[in-house]
Amino acid sequence: MAEIESPRKPHAIMISFHLQGHIIPFVNLATKLASKGFTITFVHNEFIHHQISKSQNNSTQVDIFSEARNSGLDIHYTTISDGFPLEFDRAGNLNQFAESFLLDFPTRVDEFVGKILHSQSSSSYNYFLIADTLCVWPAKIAKKYNIVNVSFWTEPALVFSLYYHLDLLRKNGHVPANGLQENITYIPGIQSISTKDFMSYLQGSESTIIHTIMFAAFEEVKNADFILCNTVQELEAEAVSALNENQPFYAVGPVFPTDFFNNTVARSLLPESDSTEWLKTKSPGSVLYVSFGSLATIDEHVILEIAEGLLLSEVNFLWVLRPGTVSSDDDEILTVGFKNRIKDQGLIVPWCKQNLVLSNPAIGGFLTHCGWNSILESIWCGVPMICYPLFTDQITNRKLVVDDWKIGINLCGGISVSREEVAEKIKILMGGGKSDGLKEEMKSVRNMMQNALDGSSERNFDQFLKDLKAKILAK
Numbered sequence: 001m002a003e004i005e006s007p008r009k010p011h012a013i014m015i016s017f018h019l020q021g022h023i024i025p026f027v028n029l030a031t032k033l034a035s036k037g038f039t040i041t042f043v044h045n046e047f048i049h050h051q052i053s054k055s056q057n058n059s060t061q062v063d064i065f066s067e068a069r070n071s072g073l074d075i076h077y078t079t080i081s082d083g084f085p086l087e088f089d090r091a092g093n094l095n096q097f098a099e100s101f102l103l104d105f106p107t108r109v110d111e112f113v114g115k116i117l118h119s120q121s122s123s124s125y126n127y128f129l130i131a132d133t134l135c136v137w138p139a140k141i142a143k144k145y146n147i148v149n150v151s152f153w154t155e156p157a158l159v160f161s162l163y164y165h166l167d168l169l170r171k172n173g174h175v176p177a178n179g180l181q182e183n184i185t186y187i188p189g190i191q192s193i194s195t196k197d198f199m200s201y202l203q204g205s206e207s208t209i210i211h212t213i214m215f216a217a218f219e220e221v222k223n224a225d226f227i228l229c230n231t232v233q234e235l236e237a238e239a240v241s242a243l244n245e246n247q248p249f250y251a252v253g254p255v256f257p258t259d260f261f262n263n264t265v266a267r268s269l270l271p272e273s274d275s276t277e278w279l280k281t282k283s284p285g286s287v288l289y290v291s292f293g294s295l296a297t298i299d300e301h302v303i304l305e306i307a308e309g310l311l312l313s314e315v316n317f318l319w320v321l322r323p324g325t326v327s328s329d330d331d332e333i334l335t336v337g338f339k340n341r342i343k344d345q346g347l348i349v350p351w352c353k354q355n356l357v358l359s360n361p362a363i364g365g366f367l368t369h370c371g372w373n374s375i376l377e378s379i380w381c382g383v384p385m386i387c388y389p390l391f392t393d394q395i396t397n398r399k400l401v402v403d404d405w406k407i408g409i410n411l412c413g414g415i416s417v418s419r420e421e422v423a424e425k426i427k428i429l430m431g432g433g434k435s436d437g438l439k440e441e442m443k444s445v446r447n448m449m450q451n452a453l454d455g456s457s458e459r460n461f462d463q464f465l466k467d468l469k470a471k472i473l474a475k
């Protein structure tokens with residue numbers, strides 16, 4: 001039967017979440033959807049917009065989608081306030097900020113969506129909402145305005161599943177895990193997981209405002225019409241199909257930009273250094289890339305052990321040491337004396353174009369905190385990993401990389417590390433022998449991911465579009 005087309009164009013109102021690891025896939029999803037003929041209104045909060053503009057070295061504020069629009073995509077870009085002045089220290093006043101995100105921000109979004117839906121051009125469009133799964137308001141707003149509600153989960157299906165079945169985990173006394181080391185086999189689609197591999201928010205006290213937000217978000221997502229997940233069906237087949245039994249759940253990852261190596265849409269919150277010239281001086285596969293992502297903070301002592309371990313390994317390294325990685329004043333963390341000892345063995349930068357670095361032939365390994373985007377990007381480029389997860393989903397993501405897919409090794413058993421251990425693991429990863437097995441596994445996981453891009457993920461995305469259009473028509 002021929003599909004019935006609405007005379008109105010589908011128009012997504014996409015409201016991003018204010019963290020780097022969420023912004024990147026969210027921006028990518030917007031361009032992907034626009035390339036399928038959708039109109040998009042993409043919304044950043046003003047603070048994020050300001051950070052991106054600053055990182056572009058641009059005193060005039062950037063419209064991040066102007067190039068995409070020039071190439072024919074129908075993406076409008078706008079901002080809403082998070083309720084605080086730009087100069088407010090959000091990280092330093094996390095409780096106040098998070099409380100406002102939980103209680104006041106939904107009202108702003110509600111007003112914003114209401115305005116769009118009542119604008120002059122609204123009769124030309126069928127609006128729907130796409131929000132990050134961590135948002136605590138989409139179902140209420142979608143219900144109020146009778147629009148379709150799509151949730152976008154930027155982490156693996158395994159992590160989604162654990163949060164989704166929180167009640168079951170609580171009923172069985174496994175959350176909070178509180179140091180338990182038990183294997184759990186009762187979560188649908190998860191053969192077995194040890195409680196020690198649970199996300200940090202399921203490990204201990206549940207009393208922080210961040211817990212409140214996470215748990216509220218996972219109640220809210222149960223009312224979503226559709227859930228998109230930035231994972232690959234073949235890599236998490238059972239978890240994806242079990243989730244699909246509850247709600248329409250589509251594995252559409254990796255949601256990468258078409259210009260993977262050099263993004264045309266500005267999405268970085270920090271200025272990006274270009275290390276291409278330095279990497280050119282290094283032989284293929286000889287450089288270890290080191291990064292702990294956009295959020296994690298690490299003890300000064302650990303950073304110093306990692307630094308000494310890098311030197312001790314005698315392996316070339318490119319290290320992203322983001323301002324704020326150490327809670328104390330980390331500009332001074334590595335002394336001039338230490339930096340002089342590095343000589344040409346390593347390069348330390350505050351932030352980089354990670355996609356460009358990982359795809360450089362000189363890179364042979366990645367010492368990573370196991371952020372989900374970093375893992376997807378590393379697989380895409382076929383770079384095996386040393387895993388040093390710190391908090392949140394990183395702990396659970398490590399299980400996938402090391403235990404399930406066998407494309408990485410652990411740095412150590414816990415948070416504390418010694419320089420000898422760091423050097424030893426680097427030598428294992430970057431040398432021959434044991435790492436040959438990792439590289440073989442990586443080839444097959446990488447193939448799976450690359451095939452999914454035109455295969456299962458594309459089919460799932462197209463199915464989602466079909467289901468979405470039908471749902472919109474039925475409204």
Ligand code: UDP
Pocket residue numbers: 019020021022024268291292293294295296320350351352353354355370371372373374375377
């Ligand atoms: N990233 C980057 N430059 C850097 C470090 C990271 O562009 O110097 C990007 C990286 O490519 C990834 C994102 O920032 O897409 C970090 O997300 P991830 O999920 O890996 O970790 P998070 O920052 O959320 O902990």
